[in-house]
Amino acid sequence: MPLLAFLPLLLLQTASDTPPPTASRPPAGAPYAMPGEDAVDPYVANNANAGAIPFKGEAMAVAFHGQDGIRRIVDGFVTRNFADPVIGEIFQGHDQARLRRTLFEQFCYILNAGCAYTGRDMRSSHKDLGTQHADMNRLVENLQKAMAEEGVSFPAQNRFLAKLAPMRKDTVDR
Numbered sequence: 001m002p003l004l005a006f007l008p009l010l011l012l013q014t015a016s017d018t019p020p021p022t023a024s025r026p027p028a029g030a031p032y033a034m035p036g037e038d039a040v041d042p043y044v045a046n047n048a049n050a051g052a053i054p055f056k057g058e059a060m061a062v063a064f065h066g067q068d069g070i071r072r073i074v075d076g077f078v079t080r081n082f083a084d085p086v087i088g089e090i091f092q093g094h095d096q097a098r099l100r101r102t103l104f105e106q107f108c109y110i111l112n113a114g115c116a117y118t119g120r121d122m123r124s125s126h127k128d129l130g131t132q133h134a135d136m137n138r139l140v141e142n143l144q145k146a147m148a149e150e151g152v153s154f155p156a157q158n159r160f161l162a163k164l165a166p167m168r169k170d171t172v173d174r
């Protein structure tokens with residue numbers, strides 16, 4: 001009987017709960033930089049900055065082993081890029097902590113694994129890097145190695161790379 005007495009209260013509380021944040025928009029007032037990261041010039045956070053429309057459904061998130069898998073892939077990818085004998089130099093002096101966070105958000109958002117992207121758009125974040133097509137190819141190889149290490153299937157790897165491919169025009173100079 002006492003339990004029944006609480007029932008309306010419980011129902012009322014559930015109904016008035018605010019909906020959970022969705023992957024469709026960044027949290028309001030998303031900060032430009034998180035603690036432990038370098039300051040950056042102000043910009044408007046928007047999922048559109050991620051540069052691609054997310055996959056629909058859960059298949060790609062599952063293929064990448066959810067947020068934990070995406071985190072491992074991004075960590076492997078960033079570590080490889082900074083240590084790379086060919087393109088590593090381009091990354092030196094850039095904020096590795098920020099890159100790990102924003103790349104994770106971007107991949108997670110595009111793979112529809114439940115994140116919002118709060119980083120900068122691809123054109124403005126790459127405008128002063130002077131990267132070339134060969135650098136991009138090398139970067140893609142590093143991503144392929146990181147995805148293979150996580151055990152992502154080749155079809156799923158290729159679907160993801162096809163989503164990123166159009167960003168070449170914004171991230172590469174010539």
Ligand code: HEM
Pocket residue numbers: 087090091094095098099102103106118119120121125126129131135136139164165167168171172
């Ligand atoms: C599809 C291609 C690419 C994607 C999706 C991508 C993604 C990103 C993201 C999400 C950021 C962080 C943005 C922010 O700080 O708010 C970033 C920054 C950066 N990217 Fe890329 N990137 C791509 C191509 C490249 C290439 C080809 C290179 C060089 C080989 C490169 C080097 C860098 C560097 C050095 C930064 C740090 C810039 C800074 O500190 O201001 N990226 N990239």
